[in-house]
Amino acid sequence: MTHAQRGAEAPLMTPVLIAGSVILLIGFAVRASFGVFQIPIAEEFGWARTEFSLAIAIQNLAWGIGQPLFGAVAEKIGDRKAIVAGALLYALGLVLSAFAIQPWQLQGLEVLVGFGIAGTGFGVILAIVGRAAAPEHRSMALGIATAAGSAGQIVGPPAAEILLRFQPWQGVFAIFAVVVLATLFALPFIRSPQVASRAELEESLGQVLNRAFRDPSYVMIFMGFFSCGYQLAFITAHFPPFVAELCGPIVPGGTLSAIGITTTSALGAVAISVIGVFNIVGTVTAGWLGNRYSRKYLLAGIYTARTIAAAAFILMPITPGTVLVFSMVMGALWLATVPLTSGLVAHIYGLRYMGTLYGFVFLSHQIGGFLGVWLGGRLYDLYGNYDLVWWVGVGVGAFSALVHLPIREAPAPARAAA
Numbered sequence: 001m002t003h004a005q006r007g008a009e010a011p012l013m014t015p016v017l018i019a020g021s022v023i024l025l026i027g028f029a030v031r032a033s034f035g036v037f038q039i040p041i042a043e044e045f046g047w048a049r050t051e052f053s054l055a056i057a058i059q060n061l062a063w064g065i066g067q068p069l070f071g072a073v074a075e076k077i078g079d080r081k082a083i084v085a086g087a088l089l090y091a092l093g094l095v096l097s098a099f100a101i102q103p104w105q106l107q108g109l110e111v112l113v114g115f116g117i118a119g120t121g122f123g124v125i126l127a128i129v130g131r132a133a134a135p136e137h138r139s140m141a142l143g144i145a146t147a148a149g150s151a152g153q154i155v156g157p158p159a160a161e162i163l164l165r166f167q168p169w170q171g172v173f174a175i176f177a178v179v180v181l182a183t184l185f186a187l188p189f190i191r192s193p194q195v196a197s198r199a200e201l202e203e204s205l206g207q208v209l210n211r212a213f214r215d216p217s218y219v220m221i222f223m224g225f226f227s228c229g230y231q232l233a234f235i236t237a238h239f240p241p242f243v244a245e246l247c248g249p250i251v252p253g254g255t256l257s258a259i260g261i262t263t264t265s266a267l268g269a270v271a272i273s274v275i276g277v278f279n280i281v282g283t284v285t286a287g288w289l290g291n292r293y294s295r296k297y298l299l300a301g302i303y304t305a306r307t308i309a310a311a312a313f314i315l316m317p318i319t320p321g322t323v324l325v326f327s328m329v330m331g332a333l334w335l336a337t338v339p340l341t342s343g344l345v346a347h348i349y350g351l352r353y354m355g356t357l358y359g360f361v362f363l364s365h366q367i368g369g370f371l372g373v374w375l376g377g378r379l380y381d382l383y384g385n386y387d388l389v390w391w392v393g394v395g396v397g398a399f400s401a402l403v404h405l406p407i408r409e410a411p412a413p414a415r416a417a418a
Contacts, residue, residue: 010134017132017141019189020125021148023083026183027090027120029152030176032276033160034059035240036269040169041106049241051103053377055110056237057370060229062114064366067123068359070115074124075355080187086119087183094177098170120183122149123362126342127355128190136291138346142339143287150283150335153276157240157269208353209360217408221344222361224299224403226368227396228337231306233369234389235275235330238376240268242386248319256320267320271327278331286336287343295344299337300404306333307397314390348411368396 038052074082093112100106118124126142133141163172212218244265250256261267289298313326345361346354376389 010137012133012137012140012144014132014141015189016191017129017145019186020129021145022186023120023183024122024125024145024149025152026179027117027152028149029156029159030090030094030180031117031156032153032236032272033156033176035237035272036157036160036164037169037172038237038241039244039265040164044169045101045103047103048377048381050374050377050381052106053237053373053380055103055107056233057372057374057377058107059110059114059117060233060366060369060373062111063117063121064114064229064363064369066115066118067121067362067366068356070119071123071127071353071355071357071359074127075353079124079128080190082119082124083187083190084184086116086121086124087180088116089113090116090120090180091177092116094173094180098173116180118359120180122146122338122342123355123359126338127351127358130342130346130354131351132191139290139339139343140284140287142343143284143290146287146335146338147280147283150276150279150331153279154273155276157272161266161269208349208357212349212357212360215408216406217348218345218357218361220403220407221341222364224303224400225337225341225361225365227303227393227400228341229365229368229370230372230396231310231368231393232334232372233366234372234376234393236272237373238380238386238389239271240265243268243271243318243323246318246385247323248317250320264320267323271323274324274327275331275334278328279334279336282332282334282336283339285332287339290340290343294409295340295347296404296407296409299340299344300401302333302336302340303397303401303404306330307394307401309333310390310397311394314387314394344407344409348409350411 034056038049041047041052042049070082070086073085089112093109093114093116097106097109097113100109126145129141129145130138160172160176163175167175244263244267247264247267250262250264250267252262256262256267261270286298286302309326309329313322316322341361342354342358345358349357372389372393375392376386379388380386
């Protein structure tokens with residue numbers, strides 16, 4: 001049987017892809033909702049915007065630090081054990097956060113939440129999906145799994161907004177902890193083979209990391225992912241309050257009012273969901289394109305489009321219409337970078353240590369996320385607006401568009417252990 005015949009018979013949708021998508025959907029539904037809690041928590045305790053922003057920034061940084069660690073745990077000890085550890089830490093962090101009454105307590109506990117997201121997030125799950133998928137379907141499978149995380153973004157913020165009408169924020173955190181633990185029911189379907197060449201199997205983790213970090217292409221991928229984290233984390237944490245405070249009023253009797261969106265606070269939560277809806281289309285499309293065209297040029301194009309969209313939005317009056325249009329455009333570009341970046345890492349360096357290698361690249365993403373969230377709160381407290389943070393995002397987006405262009409996209413040969 002030829003390679004082409006095997007590829008034609010291999011299904012795209014597999015139990016591994018479905019189970020991994022469910023885990024990502026639930027984990028990201030909870031994570032995407034944190035911006036909705038910013039104002040209720042700040043109002044209850046009288047905290048400055050910086051305090052909650054620092055907590056979410058620490059969460060993003062812990063997620064980034066934890067990603068290569070959980071990737072290594074999955075590759076050395078087992079995928080399922082890494083996911084179980086992540087879910088337990090995630091739920092524990094949420095439950096304990098419900099008892100926080102001082103900023104430093106919430107900030108410290110977000111380390112647990114961040115590590116929990118790492119164990120149930122992209123680094124571990126995409127490596128499992130990538131190994132389980134046929135080569136012809138790999139980029140598309142990564143796109144579908146990434147889109148599942150985006151689907152969580154659709155339901156998470158509105159669910160948090162609705163639950164806050166009936167529960168204090170502490171109760172919502174406890175409910176979300178139970179939901180995170182429910183992801184463990186998907187574990188029986190997580191069975192991913194170790195797909196690697198003989199040379200990849202003989203090469204140690206230390207050798208492949210040393211080889212990657214000596215490669216200018218890997219370093220450029222690492223640097224380029226920074227702006228993605230900066231932009232996404234800033235918008236996730238600060239867009240709901242940004243819209244609530246700065247958006248023009250919703251017209252009574254208009255379309256938004258007719259469907260129940262009567263306040264700018266509700267619009268802010270819905271905007272995150274709109275981003276999620278359009279992101280499903282964007283990530284699946286990116287996965288499809290990644291099988292057919294140069295991933296580095298696709299990534300450069302996505303970062304260029306993000307840069308233009310962010311600059312245009314901040315230069316225009318903030319109205320319900322511009323908020324929704326920006327959410328649609330940014331949503332189409334939101335996580336489209338993830339299947340392309342993870343696929344690029346797998347294509348160049350192989351599947352054996354994809355989780356760890358992508359985990360280190362994702363660390364750059366989360367360093368950007370830390371700065372985006374923290375600077376958003378810090379500069380808001382200093383200047384009373386988000387203008388400077390937006391323009392920094394425009395600048396780093398343009399940098400990422402340029403830094404992807406020189407990447408060498410050909411597979412790098414593995415070196416066996418001596």
